[in-house]
Amino acid sequence: xxxxxxxxGKKKFVTLSEAAKINKVTRQAIYVAIKQKxxxxxxxxxxxxxxxxxxxxxxxxxxxxxxxxHNGELLFDNKQGYYSIQxxxxxxxxxxxxxxxxTRIGLLKACRKGSAWIVHIDNIKQxxxxxxxxxxxxIDEDVS
Numbered sequence: 001x002x003x004x005x006x007x008x009g010k011k012k013f014v015t016l017s018e019a020a021k022i023n024k025v026t027r028q029a030i031y032v033a034i035k036q037k038x039x040x041x042x043x044x045x046x047x048x049x050x051x052x053x054x055x056x057x058x059x060x061x062x063x064x065x066x067x068x069x070h071n072g073e074l075l076f077d078n079k080q081g082y083y084s085i086q087x088x089x090x091x092x093x094x095x096x097x098x099x100x101x102x103t104r105i106g107l108l109k110a111c112r113k114g115s116a117w118i119v120h121i122d123n124i125k126q127x128x129x130x131x132x133x134x135x136x137x138x139i140d141e142d143v144s
Contacts (some may be wrong), residue, residue: 013049016041023059033058075113081121085110088119092128107131 019039020027031048033039038061040054076084085103089096102108103117108127110119 011052013051014055016048016050019050019055022055038062075116075118083119083121083124085117085119088124091124092132094132102127102131 014022016027016030016034020030023030030039030050034041034048034050039050039058041048041050043049074082076082076087078087083091085099086096088108089099092099099108099119100117103110103119107130108119109123110117112118
């Protein structure tokens with residue numbers, strides 16, 4: 001029986017590399033989480049080992065932008081029509097820098113909650129119809 005298995009034969013501990021594969025991140029990301037004391041790990045003589053339960057706990061507590069809250073409310077509640085700059089860029093199929101620029105010069109209405117920019121779906125649609133579709137029609141005229 002492997003020293004990292006319990007009596008039932010299930011793995012109880014994983015290595016740093018295995019933890020990275022499970023979480024779909026790099027080994028460095030796992031190592032940083034250990035050093036920041038966000039993930040419990042134990043150093044045996046040659047390598048780090050991580051308890052599966054601790055890894056599961058870390059997964060649950062790990063920061064996720066989609067779960068970001070401000071004053072007890074979800075920041076990017078897509079069901080209510082609130083999107084991040086990156087999400088808006090994906091919807092419009094444009095680079096996110098274009099969306100930041102549009103908010104900065106006033107073409108796209110957005111507001112800040114904490115340090116995050118929030119864009120409502122109505123404003124995204126308005127920006128798309130007023131500015132993005134105009135750009136496409138101007139390109140079509142230039143080609144003709």
